[in-house]
Amino acid sequence: MPRQLSSSVPFRSDIALESVAMIYRGFEIEAFEIGRGQWHARFRRRDRAPTVIDGVEFEFLNIGFAWSSHDAAMADAQDFIDRMQSRS
Secondary structure, three states: OOEOOOOOOOOOOOOOHHHOOEEEOOEEEEEEEEEOOEEEEEEEEOOOOOEEEOOEEEOOEEEEEEEOOHHHHHHHHHHHHHHHHHOO
């Protein structure tokens, strides 16, 4: 069974494709505010298959920073996806 990196907020499984914050390079990226002015981002594969890192399956990946804006959280998620795909 796929694991998820630590998060107290589950990835919204009820998101319609048109309401997803962003689709980037085959990943759905969701940004959300975890406190006043603290934005967090997470992503998963658009096809909902697990992401495999070193043989371990993850349903979604969290970006572990609290950014000051939605745009900063989304940009960091995009950068993480780019780095992850360049290593594969």
